[in-house]
Amino acid sequence: QSEIRRKLLAAFSEADGGYVSGQKISELLGCSRTAVWKHIEELRKEGFVLEAVRRKGYRIVKTPEKITANEIQLGLQTDFIGQNIVYYDTVDSTQKIAHELSQKGAEEGTLVVADEQTGGRGRMARVWYSPKGTGIWMSIILRPNIPLQKTPQLTLLTAVALVEGIEEATGLSPTIKWPNDILINGKKAVGILTELEAEADQVHSVIIGIGINVNQQIDEFPEAIRNTATSIAIEKGEKIHRALIIQKFLERFEKWYTTYLEHGFKPIKLLWESYSISLNKTIHARTLSGTVVGKALGINEEGALLIETSEGKIEKVYSADIDI
Numbered sequence: 530q531s532e533i534r535r536k537l538l539a540a541f542s543e544a545d546g547g548y549v550s551g552q553k554i555s556e557l558l559g560c561s562r563t564a565v566w567k568h569i570e571e572l573r574k575e576g577f578v579l580e581a582v583r584r585k586g587y588r589i590v591k592t593p594e595k596i597t598a599n600e601i602q603l604g605l606q607t608d609f610i611g612q613n614i615v616y617y618d619t620v621d622s623t624q625k626i627a628h629e630l631s632q633k634g635a636e637e638g639t640l641v642v643a644d645e646q647t648g649g650r651g652r653m654a655r656v657w658y659s660p661k662g663t664g665i666w667m668s669i670i671l672r673p674n675i676p677l678q679k680t681p682q683l684t685l686l687t688a689v690a691l692v693e694g695i696e697e698a699t700g701l702s703p704t705i706k707w708p709n710d711i712l713i714n715g716k717k718a719v720g721i722l723t724e725l726e727a728e729a730d731q732v733h734s735v736i737i738g739i740g741i742n743v744n745q746q747i748d749e750f751p752e753a754i755r756n757t758a759t760s761i762a763i764e765k766g767e768k769i770h771r772a773l774i775i776q777k778f779l780e781r782f783e784k785w786y787t788t789y790l791e792h793g794f795k796p797i798k799l800l801w802e803s804y805s806i807s808l809n810k811t812i813h814a815r816t817l818s819g820t821v822v823g824k825a826l827g828i829n830e831e832g833a834l835l836i837e838t839s840e841g842k843i844e845k846v847y848s849a850d851i852d853i
């Protein structure tokens with residue numbers, strides 16, 4: 530059933546807003562013309578607006594503002610990232626589901642996405658606010674063959690893909706705040722949470738969790754984050770289809786992930802530094818063992834932030850919250 534749906538949506542993607550004839554659909558799916566009509570009706574029930582014209586066929590006029598597998602896969606141009614999508618209306622945390630699927634052997638690139646999270650989390654068990662219908666709450670399962678100490682690089686790679694994907698979908702110019710925040714006009718619109726399943730030095734899987742505020746208005750944020758958080762709609766001044774942002778991100782992500790596996794971290798590092806707002810500024814890095822104050826110089830191969838203190842010493846910071 531899902532294979533049929535995938536073929537049908539692929540045909541519409543290829544037509545790029547144009548007509549696909551009923552004849553062609555029935556050949557593609559290997560079913561009767563009556564069955565074609567049933568598939569079209571199912572799409573309509575899900576909120577797709579389809580136009581049917583005699584002798585021309587069917588055309589998708591409007592896709593629903595939903596993020597089920599259908600909307601994400603329609604027009605998605607990737608080979609393996611997001612080709613397997615697991616969608617939930619509501620879920621505790623997509624991270625939790627992704628870990629479970631990963632342990633059951635889910636394929637690399639599997640995407641878990643939810644319309645709402647009731648137990649969304651950030652780093653160190655902090656809460657990630659994930660209300661229904663307005664954001665993107667998703668986790669990607671990766672199985673890179675890299676040593677454990679290199680996995681923080683994947684957080685940085687994800688940040689690069691998010692900046693580019695959001696820019697492509699919206700025209701906004703996000704920036705990166707080390708290690709895991711994406712800001713728009715100085716406020717946090719996106720958070721990244723990278724988690725591992727590893728044994729000794731062997732990485733079994735990396736689960737990348739991403740939360741993107743898309744269509745919230747400012748008064749929809751809880752008081753505690755109203756001054757620090759923003760959404761794409763607030764900054765853009767209009768609502769955006771979440772599925773488009775997911776697609777553009779997945780495409781950039783696959784490109785940089787493939788490049789990374791073939792050529793290493795160098796190309797990603799350069800891009801990351803060009804999108805970063807913290808570099809060459811004096812920052813306060815609050816770590817578990819105290820605060821480091823100094824000028825942010827860049828990141829090293831391991832993804833650590835290099836900070837030059839006033840005594841001229843260079844400190845490597847692996848995990849912290851940054852105040853600029």
Ligand code: BT5
Nearest residue numbers: 622624649650651652655657658667720721738739740758
């Ligand atoms: C993060 O943590 O920024 C990582 C957030 C990752 C969320 C995704 S959603 C899909 C997947 N499933 C999950 O359960 N999680 C991942 P951190 O750097 O620790 O920042 C957390 C802090 O950001 C909180 O303490 C709040 O101050 C703030 N915050 C919470 N919700 C926010 C939101 N929606 N927008 C902006 N800031 C928020």
